[in-house]
Amino acid sequence: MSPQRSRTILAAGLVGALATSLSLVAPSSALAGGGHHGGGHRAQLPKVPTMTGYGGAVASVDRDASQAGIDVLRRGGNAADAAIATAAMLGVVEPYTSGIGGGGFFVWRDGRTGRVTTIDGREAAPASFTDKAFIDPATGTPLPFTTAVNSGLSVGVPGTPALWQRVLDRHGTKRLGSLLEPAERKAVEGIVVDQSFHDLTAENEARFATFPETSRVFLRDGKAPAVGSRWNNPDIARAYREIRLHGVDSIYHGALGRALVAEARNPSAKDGVSVPKGQITMADLAAYRALDRQPTHARYRGLDVYGMGVPSSGGIAVGEILNLLEAYDQRTGRDLSEVSDAEYLHRFSEASATAFADRNRWVGDVPGVPTRELLSQGFANERACTFSESTALPRPVPFGSPDGAYAACAPAAGSTPAAPDGRSTTSLSVSDRWGNVVSFTTTIEQYGGSGITVPGWGFLLNNELTDFNFAPLAPGVPDPNLPGPGKRPRSSMSPTIILRDGQPYLSVGSPGGATIITTVAQVITEYLDRDKALVDAIAAPRLSSRNGTENAEQALLSSPEGAALRAQGHVLALQDPIGNAVAIRLLGHGKAEAAAETTRRGGGSAMVVRPTR
Numbered sequence: 286m287s288p289q290r291s292r293t294i295l296a297a298g299l300v301g302a303l304a305t306s307l308s309l310v311a312p313s314s315a316l317a318g319g320g321h322h323g324g325g326h327r328a329q330l331p332k333v334p335t336m337t338g339y340g341g342a343v344a345s346v347d348r349d350a351s352q353a354g355i356d357v358l359r360r361g362g363n364a365a366d367a368a369i370a371t372a373a374m375l376g377v378v379e380p381y382t383s384g385i386g387g388g389g390f391f392v393w394r395d396g397r398t399g400r401v402t403t404i405d406g407r408e409a410a411p412a413s414f415t416d417k418a419f420i421d422p423a424t425g426t427p428l429p430f431t432t433a434v435n436s437g438l439s440v441g442v443p444g445t446p447a448l449w450q451r452v453l454d455r456h457g458t459k460r461l462g463s464l465l466e467p468a469e470r471k472a473v474e475g476i477v478v479d480q481s482f483h484d485l486t487a488e489n490e491a492r493f494a495t496f497p498e499t500s501r502v503f504l505r506d507g508k509a510p511a512v513g514s515r516w517n518n519p520d521i522a523r524a525y526r527e528i529r530l531h532g533v534d535s536i537y538h539g540a541l542g543r544a545l546v547a548e549a550r551n552p553s554a555k556d557g558v559s560v561p562k563g564q565i566t567m568a569d570l571a572a573y574r575a576l577d578r579q580p581t582h583a584r585y586r587g588l589d590v591y592g593m594g595v596p597s598s599g600g601i602a603v604g605e606i607l608n609l610l611e612a613y614d615q616r617t618g619r620d621l622s623e624v625s626d627a628e629y630l631h632r633f634s635e636a637s638a639t640a641f642a643d644r645n646r647w648v649g650d651v652p653g654v655p656t657r658e659l660l661s662q663g664f665a666n667e668r669a670c671t672f673s674e675s676t677a678l679p680r681p682v683p684f685g686s687p688d689g690a691y692a693a694c695a696p697a698a699g700s701t702p703a704a705p706d707g708r709s710t711t712s713l714s715v716s717d718r719w720g721n722v723v724s725f726t727t728t729i730e731q732y733g734g735s736g737i738t739v740p741g742w743g744f745l746l747n748n749e750l751t752d753f754n755f756a757p758l759a760p761g762v763p764d765p766n767l768p769g770p771g772k773r774p775r776s777s778m779s780p781t782i783i784l785r786d787g788q789p790y791l792s793v794g795s796p797g798g799a800t801i802i803t804t805v806a807q808v809i810t811e812y813l814d815r816d817k818a819l820v821d822a823i824a825a826p827r828l829s830s831r832n833g834t835e836n837a838e839q840a841l842l843s844s845p846e847g848a849a850l851r852a853q854g855h856v857l858a859l860q861d862p863i864g865n866a867v868a869i870r871l872l873g874h875g876k877a878e879a880a881a882e883t884t885r886r887g888g889g890s891a892m893v894v895r896p897t898r
């Protein structure tokens with residue numbers, strides 16, 4: 286089905302959802318705590334998973350964060366400004382998923398030039414880091430994953446502050462200081478603890494208790510703060526103030542950086558516990574740059590799909606999945622929009638496993654990654670030749686040879702198993718009235734990152750370096766994702782912007798470690814090919830096939846489609862929830878629909894400046 290047709294159908298299907306969201310817009314007089322976001326006394330918008338209207342849109346996992354972005358748009362800021370305000374608020378109210386101690390990737394569609402560009406704010410390894418950094422010298426074997434997670438060793442040079450500043454230098458109209466202010470106020474005022482915040486804190490109680498400073502900031506008497514209680518973090522407010530006054534130099538050359546380096550190099554764990562020390566130095570901080578990168582590009586259903594290139598594998602893997610799905614259409618003579626739900630999920634699983642085989646073999650922060658070939662339709666057509674409509678390929682699917690010379694079917698080249706991975710992170714989408722569009726995914730890797738809080742400054746340090754493979758995944762097969770000096774660990778983050786005839790069409794992103802790739806690809810295909818409204822494409826039960834591990838949410842596991850997949854040889858394991866997606870679709874003439882989760886992790890927050898029916 287053409288995007289045009291789906292757009293028409295879906296617009297009709299949205300009326301009910303919109304009526305629900307609009308009826309929830311409270312009058313400003315009824316909004317307790319209004320005016321805390323620098324938006325004067327303007328109304329605060331409700332927390333709903335979909336909203337349509339004009340003037341710009343924001344979708345994030347949190348109401349305060351989306352509101353912070355909307356307030357910036359209302360005051361005349363553009364999508365870049367709003368994205369940074371939203372991200373800064375997330376760093377306060379969602380401190381376990383992102384923040385100034387982490388990194389991220391920013392994809393931007395420019396309303397003036399029509400071009401899509403990206404900025405890489407990925408954390409970097411210290412200059413001293415070698416490919417043996419995670420090998421225990423005593424045993425010669427890799428450190429246990431959890432030992433590496435909860436350590437100074439896994440702390441990469443934070444990229445988020447430099448990324449925020451570069452985004453504003455490149456695309457913004459406001460000063461970073463003004464965009465941090467609402468978040469700083471919120472940090473002092475605090476949040477009312479909801480179930481999701483409580484649960485995430487409770488899950489981390491034991492490891493947070495390992496680090497007295499983390500315990501002091503995030504726990505109350507050693508426990509997760511109770512649902513309904515107020516939790517605040519004056520220390521992060523102090524850090525934001527420091528950045529407001531002294532700029533991001535305070536991280537890369539100043540007081541915040543010195544505190545961060547001291548703590549990562551010598552983490553203050555509780556008595557009797559010793560954790561691996563970090564290698565990061567002030568010179569590493571000073572050398573860090575957020576980098577402009579070429580976006581990845583794939584064509585799908587006549588649309589242009591732009592994503593994040595190396596050091597992320599997200600844009601490459603999402604694009605390859607989409608190319609493979611088109612190749613399956615050709616091979617079978619049946620379009621993805623025409624098949625049953627079970628057939629759709631089978632195709633999606635096979636495409637995902639195949640793309641993971643290729644990204645594991647070919648993608649990392651090394652020279653010469655064959656991005657263009659991995660994203661070519663010729664490569665996908667060759668890779669699709671083993672596809673069967675009735676049977677799952679044995680896992681692991683071997684990787685292919687993206688060498689530019691494609692036959693009907695190439696011999697299998699070898700295989701690599703999957704590596705462990707985190708499940709944290711957050712993504713946000715923003716659009717404005719000038720045709721600028723953002724998809725921005727940002728992380729500290731695990732929920733709660735390394736578990737180490739910078740003393741006196743209230744923010745958690747990332748454990749992003751555990752995204753490196755600690756040792757080669759398979760003997761004799763080159764591994765592009767081994768640690769190295771100054772190297773950026775391979776990511777799965779997949780902030781994505783789709784254009785239609787050069788005009789903005791869709792912005793999508795999600796957290797979830799390696800499942801990010803499958804979640805983003807699934808939302809895109811559920812929306813484009815499966816006749817779903819955007820909010821329903823996000824809500825659909827998820828499948829994440831990663832060439833070895835194949836996870837499904839409960840709703841899918843216990844459905845007839847789950848049974849059909851198992852009958853074809855898919856080995857499904859429960860993971861629930863998978864991802865926490867957000868999206869914006871651009872409807873033309875300045876109209877946009879923001880969409881977020883309906884129920885996963887308590888639901889997300891979709892907002893527009895001027896809602897309409």
Ligand code: GLU
Nearest residue numbers: 707708709710777797798
């Ligand atoms: N560190 C992961 C990556 O960059 C993201 C963390 C997560 O979402 O769990 O792919």
